[in-house]
Amino acid sequence: MIELLAPAKVNLCLRVFGKTDSGLHNLDSIVVFCQFGDKIRMRLAEKDSVAISGPFAPMLAATKSGDNLVSTARDAFRDNVRNNGGKCGPVAIHLEKHIPVGAGLGGGSADAAAVLRGLNKLATTPLPHETLFAIA
Template sequence: MLEVLACAKINLTLDITGLLPDGYHELETVMQSVALCDRLVFSLRPQGIELQTDSPFIPAGPENLVYRAAELLQRVTGCRQGVHIFLSKNIPASAGLGGGSADAAATLAALNQLWSLGLSREELFGLAEKLGADVPFCLAGGTVLARGKGELLTPLKPLPPLGVVLVTPPLAVSTAQIYREYDRLLPGVHPDTPAMVTAIERRDIMAVAALLGNILEPVTATLYPQVYVVKKALKAAGAPGVVMSGSGPTVFGLCRDEGEARRVAARLDPGLGRILYTRFCCHAIKLAVITGCR
């Protein structure tokens, strides 16, 4: 059996720079792994894919990216082995934190090992692209500048383990709807991603906090004003930098360390939504072989 921890991501900047020939939005985003993780356990079975989750709200069939990642590996490699996967969710779902993408990336890495497929890093990244825009980053992890649909990755100098407060309002946000609204509204304030990259290279933490930005934030907040309510609360609680992650609705506050993040989180009204605190980390996936019984 293999146990895998799959890390969530946040977007320090998120910008849309144009449209690609296939109609997808062209992105430029600085992404960061955080230590909030889902846990997946993989065990061999003679055939078939069986997915079990600890949440009644998470699908356990082909609509789940974990299941689709396993199916994709079988189809591409011709592998006839089966697997049972247990998924324990800690990352809020559909929240702009890449939880499904992280789980899919973990599945690619774990089954490549468990099924002895021998796929190269480049081959795994090629499969990750087929599953979703955030999946390649969720294989790579750390601090990364991503372009294209999210598959063109440039590693950046790792940042120290800064603290992060995550607040996820109880909202169901559709990523597709947010991008449609972006195309309609075309908000004009773009984050300064080159300046963010420079601040990261210089390890200038206060500049990083000041340069946080997300072109989709005003779009999501127009539809869901609670996003701005959460932003205001995080700033009032003392977070040096605050921005929405991905297409939302999660808003995060960047802090100097995990201790400060814990203190900021304690000052927030629980009615804002699900409140978590964590820290930056330099990896996306941790695999461990499980021996004996559990």
């Protein structure tokens, strides 16, 4: 079993300017990561599962399990491993949701990043950090 903190982030300042060729906005930001955040527990399992608990779980419970960044990160990691000839079996993920959904504290992104880090720890052949960044 692996346990990880997915820390909340606070933007101390944020400047939005111009757009990239892909239509996304350019950003300048100074952020601080908190000691407070969501908790992710994961382990190898017989089949994939995502369980959500915690004070802000009801806000995510209304979405389908495939519609959250935890599942998306798991699937992207697995696809990358398999596309490179590796194996990545089923995993049980438990998200304890403490960061309010939609509050601008980066909860979903932090959860996805923690899942990628955790899967890399569980992997028989870990991916290089550059590959994890590309998946993210």
